[in-house]
Amino acid sequence: EVQLLEAGGGVVQPGGSLRVSCAASGFTFSSYAMSWVRQAPGKGLEWVSGISASGGNTYYADSVKGRFSISRDNSKKTLYLQMNSLRADDTAVYYCAKEPVTSSRYFDSWGQGTLVTVSS
Amino acid sequence: DIRMTQSPTSLSASVGDGVTITCRASQSISNFLNWYQQRPGEAPKLLVYRASTLEGGVPSRFSGSGSGTDFTLTITGLQPEDFATYHCQQSYSSPTFGQGTRLEIK
Numbered sequence: 001e002v003q004l005l006e007a008g009g010g011v012v013q014p015g016g017s018l019r020v021s022c023a024a025s026g027f028t029f030s031s032y033a034m035s036w037v038r039q040a041p042g043k044g045l046e047w048v049s050g051i052s053a054s055g056g057n058t059y060y061a062d063s064v065k066g067r068f069s070i071s072r073d074n075s076k077k078t079l080y081l082q083m084n085s086l087r088a089d090d091t092a093v094y095y096c097a098k099e100p101v102t103s104s105r106y107f108d109s110w111g112q113g114t115l116v117t118v119s120s
Numbered sequence: 121d122i123r124m125t126q127s128p129t130s131l132s133a134s135v136g137d138g139v140t141i142t143c144r145a146s147q148s149i150s151n152f153l154n155w156y157q158q159r160p161g162e163a164p165k166l167l168v169y170r171a172s173t174l175e176g177g178v179p180s181r182f183s184g185s186g187s188g189t190d191f192t193l194t195i196t197g198l199q200p201e202d203f204a205t206y207h208c209q210q211s212y213s214s215p216t217f218g219q220g221t222r223l224e225i226k
Contacts, residue, residue, distance in 0.1 A: 035215070045164065045207055047215040059214065062121070095163055105211035106154040108175065110163035
């Protein structure tokens with residue numbers, strides 16, 4: 001069974017940094033592209049960033065480009081999102097999500113999410 | 121970015137009813153359209169991919185159709201567990217989602 005377990009959320013001040021992680025199990029992590037998708041309180045879903053299976057290619061939404069960095073450690077079966085220069089509108093539940101096929105750009109498994117709150 | 125617009129944003133129905141949710145893309149996306157169900161406090165769950173293919177384990181009362189810019193998700197014979205929020209998402213280019221449709225019990 002595919003399991004994705006996010007961690008690292010919390011409260012951070014505007015302008016601060018935070019790294020969230022996603023531990024994967026139940027599938028061959030190194031074979032699948034992964035993404036981060038966020039959901040602000042009471043709002044819809046927003047794709048944030050994606051990374052290829054090898055980690056060699058990364059992709060970002062314009063809203064986070066230059067501030068967020070996605071990475072993965074296939075030996076640890078873990079996905080990361082480094083978030084810098086955080087703003088109030090980055091407040092959201094951050095989900096990691098798995099793509100079923102390379103470059104499919106949709107998501108067949110999701111974690112339970114980790115809440116990031118940007119507030120002074 | 122491709123903008124996705126869902127309608128209605130909310131609707132009420134009774135157990136046993138049928139409902140249709142519409143999703144429109146700001147440009148043609150062929151059949152690169154996916155639907156998710158999200159229950160309160162839970163992560164989204166993939167229901168339909170490539171416009172009309174049901175994900176494994178999804179009940180046959182769910183169906184998707186459409187191509188180009190206009191797509192629909194239809195649920196026949198609503199069950200209590202179907203009352204949730206539904207999101208469409210295009211996978212033609214960098215993923216974007218619709219704003220969601222909340223399906224409530226009448």
